Amino acid sequence: MSKIIDVTMPSLGADMTEGTLVEWQAKPGDTLNKGDIIALLETQKGMIDMEVYQQGVITELLLEPVVSVPVGTVMARMSVAGEAARPAAPEASYPVAQAAAIKSPPVTSDQSQQTVIPQPNRPRQGLLASPVVRKLAAEQQLDLSRLSGSGPEGAILLRDLPANGPEANAAGSPDPAQAMRSAIAAAMAKSKREIPHYYLSLEIDITRAQRWLADFNAERGPEERILLLALLLKAVARSLHKYPALNGYYQQQTFTPNSAIHIGNVISLREGGLVVPAIHDVDQLSVEEIMVRLRDMSERSRRGVLRSSELLDASITVSNMGERGSDLLFGVIYPPQVAIIGIGKPRKTMLIKDDQPELAEVVTVSLAADHRVSDGMTGARFLNALANKLQKPEKL
Amino acid sequence: MNRDELQQAVIEAIQVVAPEIEGDEIDADEALREECDLDSMDYLHFLAALKQSTAINVPDADYGRVDTLNKLLDYLQQAGSQ
Numbered sequence: 104m105s106k107i108i109d110v111t112m113p114s115l116g117a118d119m120t121e122g123t124l125v126e127w128q129a130k131p132g133d134t135l136n137k138g139d140i141i142a143l144l145e146t147q148k149g150m151i152d153m154e155v156y157q158q159g160v161i162t163e164l165l166l167e168p169v170v171s172v173p174v175g176t177v178m179a180r181m182s183v184a185g186e187a188a189r190p191a192a193p194e195a196s197y198p199v200a201q202a203a204a205i206k207s208p209p210v211t212s213d214q215s216q217q218t219v220i221p222q223p224n225r226p227r228q229g230l231l232a233s234p235v236v237r238k239l240a241a242e243q244q245l246d247l248s249r250l251s252g253s254g255p256e257g258a259i260l261l262r263d264l265p266a267n268g269p270e271a272n273a274a275g276s277p278d279p280a281q282a283m284r285s286a287i288a289a290a291m292a293k294s295k296r297e298i299p300h301y302y303l304s305l306e307i308d309i310t311r312a313q314r315w316l317a318d319f320n321a322e323r324g325p326e327e328r329i330l331l332l333a334l335l336l337k338a339v340a341r342s343l344h345k346y347p348a349l350n351g352y353y354q355q356q357t358f359t360p361n362s363a364i365h366i367g368n369v370i371s372l373r374e375g376g377l378v379v380p381a382i383h384d385v386d387q388l389s390v391e392e393i394m395v396r397l398r399d400m401s402e403r404s405r406r407g408v409l410r411s412s413e414l415l416d417a418s419i420t421v422s423n424m425g426e427r428g429s430d431l432l433f434g435v436i437y438p439p440q441v442a443i444i445g446i447g448k449p450r451k452t453m454l455i456k457d458d459q460p461e462l463a464e465v466v467t468v469s470l471a472a473d474h475r476v477s478d479g480m481t482g483a484r485f486l487n488a489l490a491n492k493l494q495k496p497e498k499l
Numbered sequence: 500m501n502r503d504e505l506q507q508a509v510i511e512a513i514q515v516v517a518p519e520i521e522g523d524e525i526d527a528d529e530a531l532r533e534e535c536d537l538d539s540m541d542y543l544h545f546l547a548a549l550k551q552s553t554a555i556n557v558p559d560a561d562y563g564r565v566d567t568l569n570k571l572l573d574y575l576q577q578a579g580s581q
Contacts, residue, residue, distance in 0.1 A: 139501060320559040325546035328559060330539050370558070373536065401540045405516070425539050 104185035110155065111268060114174040115148055116413040122146045123171040124178060138412070141179065142168075147286040148378055148414060150407040154263075159183035190409060199290065283376035291435050296435050298353075299474040305486040307493055308450060310463045315496035331449065331466075332423050334392040335369060337499045338492040339444060340364045340385035346485040347431050348477035349442040349470075350419045351404065358476045367417030367437065368397070370404045379437065380409050381417035392498055422446060434471040441473035500553065505575045509568065512548035516541040527568040534568070555579060 112122050122143040122345060135155045144151045159181035166178050224230045226420075250259050312334055314338075320328040343350045347360035364386045367379040382388070382396045403409055420437050423446040432445030447467040454463040468489060492499065500508065510522040517535050525534045543564060550556050555578045557565055565571040 317559060322558050325543050325550055328543060330543065332539075371538070373519070399538065402544070427538065455521070 105159075105182045106165060106185045107180050108159070108183055109177040110179040110181055112172050112174050112176045112178055113411050114416070115146060115151065115152060115411060117284065119146060119148070119174060119286065121150075121171055121173045124168045125150070126168050127164055128152075129161055131161050131163060135159060135161065137271055139178060140410075143408075143410075147282045149283075149372075149404075150411065151414065152408055155181065157181075157183055225258045227260065235324075259314075271464075280375050284319060285371075287376065290437060294436050294438050295414070298438065298441075298475075299480050300436060300471045301435055301473050301474050301482065302469065303479060303482045303486060304431055304469040305468050305483075306465050306467050307486075308454060308463050308492040309466050309493055312493050312496040313449070313464050329390060329394045330397070333390050333492070334423075334499060335365055335384055335392050335446060335495055336382070336397075336421060336422065337388070337390050338489055339419075340350075340366060341349050341499065342488040342492055344386065346477075346481060348481055349472055349485060351441060351476075352418065352439040353441050353473060353476060355440045358473075361418035363418065365416050367420040367440075368400065369420065369422040370401060372404065378404050378409060378414070379417060380404065380413035383412075383416075389468050390494045414490065419444070421446065431467045434468055434469060436471055436473060441476045443471050445469040447469070500575075500577055502572055502576060505579070506568075508552045509549060509571060509575075512545050512552060513537075516544045516547040525568050530566055531571060532566070538553065541566055554559075561565070564576050 112124075115122075124142055125145050126143045127139045129140055135141060137152050137156060140152045141155050141161070142153045144153050161179060162182050163180040164178070164179070166172065166176075172178070247259055255388055263277045309331070312331065316329060316331060316334065343364050348358070350364055351358060351360035353359075363384050365381045365383050366385045367381045368377050370379055371377050380400050382393065382400070385393060388396070400409075400413070417437070417440065419440055420434070421430055421442045422434055422443060424432060426448050428446075428448045430447045430450070432447060434443035434445045436443050445468070449466045449467070451462065451464050453460045454465070455461070456463075470486055470488060472482045506522070510520075510525075513520050513525075513535050516537065520535050525531070531537070535541075535544060546557055553575060555575055556569075556575070561574070565574045
């Protein structure tokens with residue numbers, strides 16, 4: 104027994120309203136497993152590999168790339184096993200997508216008909232470009248055939264266009280940096296409007312952690328070294344077990360703790376803006392494995408291709424500014440999460456231990472958390488637990 | 500490798516992580532990571548690329564000795580001649 108399900112344009116954040124199908128990565132008749140990639144999308148958050156959320160066979164592809172459609176638009180259909188059939192798009196563990204899907208206008212038949220009409224004005228055969236790119240190119244009188252595209256089969260993407268002049272911005276053109284800035288602004292404004300934040304910080308002695316890292320890295324080449332962040336993430340994940348009120352999602356006046364610990368990592372992009380892909384089940388990974396994920400993620404963020412699940416389901420966020428950052432970071436919670444941890448820059452200082460001054464290396468870790476879900480004492484206990492974990496780096 | 504070739508290798512390794520950087524934009528006596536806006540992950544990727552092209556490994560403990568382009572080139576020349 105099998106049944107047909109819809110595969111829809113996913114929402115990769117409460118602020119995303121539409122996405123562009125750049126290319127199908129599968130065809131009718133293909134069997135896909137959960138997590139396989141069905142399409143390449145271009146969104147405000149950059150290029151995304153869109154995954155499917157259950158196993159099945161593609162029966163129909165309903166859109167012809169390159170086309171922009173609202174979140175929730177049916178893009179394809181799949182035949183899945185009947186008994187196990189669940190909703191096509193992100194299930195219960197992906198609340199961000201659900202929240203946004205509810206918020207976004209329902210797709211009427213009129214709209215969906217519009218969206219499947221192929222772009223009428225393809226300038227010439229073999230030249231691929233998204234509608235946004237075509238619109239901008241027309242406004243700026245650019246000859247697309249003279250640009251080289253960095254997308255699949257040379258498709259011209261927003262990032263391939265020359266920087267927009269001030270005229271273009273004045274005319275309200277959606278240049279990519281501005282699109283990402285708007286997306287960040289929408290999420291952060293919602294957070295500041297709705298979430299009663301409280302803020303705490305604790306100076307944590309990382310002398311032992313740094314010594315452990317120096318020992319670990321001493322004999323290793325750069326491709327095998329571990330950064331302090333990997334150790335910190337592991338310590339955060341392990342400390343969170345006892346503080347479920349900091350790890351989960353607040354939606355429709357209800358907090359739901361998440362049993363899994365998916366940590367979103369703030370990655371600043373060179374061209375401005377940021378993305379926050381998640382590492383899944385951080386508490387289950389070794390420090391080395393966390394470092395492998397971090398490397399992979401930073402490389403893919405730079406090339407601009409992240410996976411849809413990475414942007415969907417972080418249950419808490421860590422923002423690490425590193426050595427070039429500030430001493431203390433006051434985070435803004437990314438809804439529907441309920442906490443964000445900020446890591447300041449490591450610095451050397453004198454600590455008093457057993458009434459004796461001692462040279463030590465410290466980092467100030469901050470917590471911004473949601474007062475609808477937890478109180479300051481909970482947050483403070485969490486920070487102290489984290490500090491304790493970091494005194495035994497070899498056990499992480 | 501002579502110093503010019505090493506400099507070329509360094510610039511190419513930087514461009515792996517920071518494609519927009521041009522060699523002549525870098526002040527050779529200023530902090531390299533600041534000049535090229537490299538965070539610690541970028542820096543690791545850069546050192547890995549440099550190790551591939553020059554076969555020279557800059558250990559963790561030597562980061563302080565290679566923090567400008569000129570110091571890095573001195574270091575690589577010395578390591579290469581050993």
